[in-house]
Amino acid sequence: MGFRFDVVGVGALNLDSIAPVSPAARSLLRGAVDWGAECRVGAATVDAAMRTVHAAAVRNAVGGSAYNTVAALARTGVGLRLGYVGVAGRLPVPGTPVAERLRKAGVDTALLREEPGELSGVCLSLVEDGERTLLVHPGANDRMAAHLEVEFDAVVEYLSAARIVHVTSFLDPRTPAVLADVLAAVRDRSPETVLTFDPGHVWAGTGGAPIAALATTADHVLLNERELRALGTTGDDTWAADRILRAGRPGRVVHVKRPAGVTTFTRSGPLLRARFHPQEALTADRVVDATGAGDVYAAGVLVALAGGGGTHLYDGVRLGMALARHKLLHLADAGHADFPGVVQAWRDFTTGPTSGRSPTDR
Ligand SMILES: Nc1ncnc2c1ncn2[C@@H]1O[C@H](COP(=O)(O)OP(=O)(O)OP(=O)(O)O)[C@@H](O)[C@H]1O
Ligand SMILES: [Mg+2]
Numbered sequence: 001m002g003f004r005f006d007v008v009g010v011g012a013l014n015l016d017s018i019a020p021v022s023p024a025a026r027s028l029l030r031g032a033v034d035w036g037a038e039c040r041v042g043a044a045t046v047d048a049a050m051r052t053v054h055a056a057a058v059r060n061a062v063g064g065s066a067y068n069t070v071a072a073l074a075r076t077g078v079g080l081r082l083g084y085v086g087v088a089g090r091l092p093v094p095g096t097p098v099a100e101r102l103r104k105a106g107v108d109t110a111l112l113r114e115e116p117g118e119l120s121g122v123c124l125s126l127v128e129d130g131e132r133t134l135l136v137h138p139g140a141n142d143r144m145a146a147h148l149e150v151e152f153d154a155v156v157e158y159l160s161a162a163r164i165v166h167v168t169s170f171l172d173p174r175t176p177a178v179l180a181d182v183l184a185a186v187r188d189r190s191p192e193t194v195l196t197f198d199p200g201h202v203w204a205g206t207g208g209a210p211i212a213a214l215a216t217t218a219d220h221v222l223l224n225e226r227e228l229r230a231l232g233t234t235g236d237d238t239w240a241a242d243r244i245l246r247a248g249r250p251g252r253v254v255h256v257k258r259p260a261g262v263t264t265f266t267r268s269g270p271l272l273r274a275r276f277h278p279q280e281a282l283t284a285d286r287v288v289d290a291t292g293a294g295d296v297y298a299a300g301v302l303v304a305l306a307g308g309g310g311t312h313l314y315d316g317v318r319l320g321m322a323l324a325r326h327k328l329l330h331l332a333d334a335g336h337a338d339f340p341g342v343v344q345a346w347r348d349f350t351t352g353p354t355s356g357r358s359p360t361d362r
Pocket of ligand 1: 065200223224257258259260261262280281282283284287290291292293294295296297320321324325328
């Protein structure tokens, strides 16, 4: 079947900001936040806080897990046809609106709902003496469930036209169930569409039937160690991965990301196969910005999956790790311009005579 899109991302959109706590911010937020903790705040609070710290921010980047992945894919130079489904609000800082950024990057936004009158999601990290206070405002993302309900058939059709649908979290209580229904309908309509799922800390920890349904429908579940434990309920890696892979269609993969490498778990009948893909971990002093590194890993895996049958899963893991390592060395997306080179080096390695991979790896 011919697909209209290679990858469509589905996930919350945020402004991710990191700034030192200024005296003005401290007095503004006195009594309104729990210092050192993660706090959900309203639009007025986050807007005012952003205005106070904006000039001193060390990082101001549009983010959200799926957005990071799609934005990284757009920078690989591979020429993938991309789309995004989500809700974009007004950014609390000057700059190009999210929808326009996506379109400029060549990402289709036909089913991105735009809410210019409403504040976008914001994740503001206020740092002082190594202590960070996280102000989280879901903003326009909270309209996602309604967006999916109103546009249900259109979204199902849109996602069914994608070779890969990459799903990440929303923080409101309603979206998981509606999204699980949407993806079940996509699976019925287009069984060839590959579903990849990066639940992140919040969804992995929340649990519940809709999130379990999303994890079971997914062909690839991307997790770090903490998320694996949360989603797999208890026990060691193997036990947790086995639980996730027990249901769902054949060929499903759990990826467990660590600084030292990635372990892939697959299942063949009663047999669980674990394979560790090592890499040289960067020392802490070399890591410039870790936010979004996992999302860049996902982009590498997706490049390989979008390449069709000729590219092996393990090659995708290797590209994911290479891109993530590169991202860690740069603030926000400052290193993304080098992605085409990283992809080329990966291609040379995987297709070249020195690939060193034994035929049994295929
Ligand atoms: N020190 C390191 N050296 C090399 N690679 C690392 C190091 N630390 C992490 N990584 C890689 O970076 C990625 C981090 O993924 P992880 O899912 O843990 O990120 P995260 O904390 O969820 O961040 P985000 O969701 O913002 O992307 C993984 O691919 C991991 O292998
Ligand atoms: Mg993550």
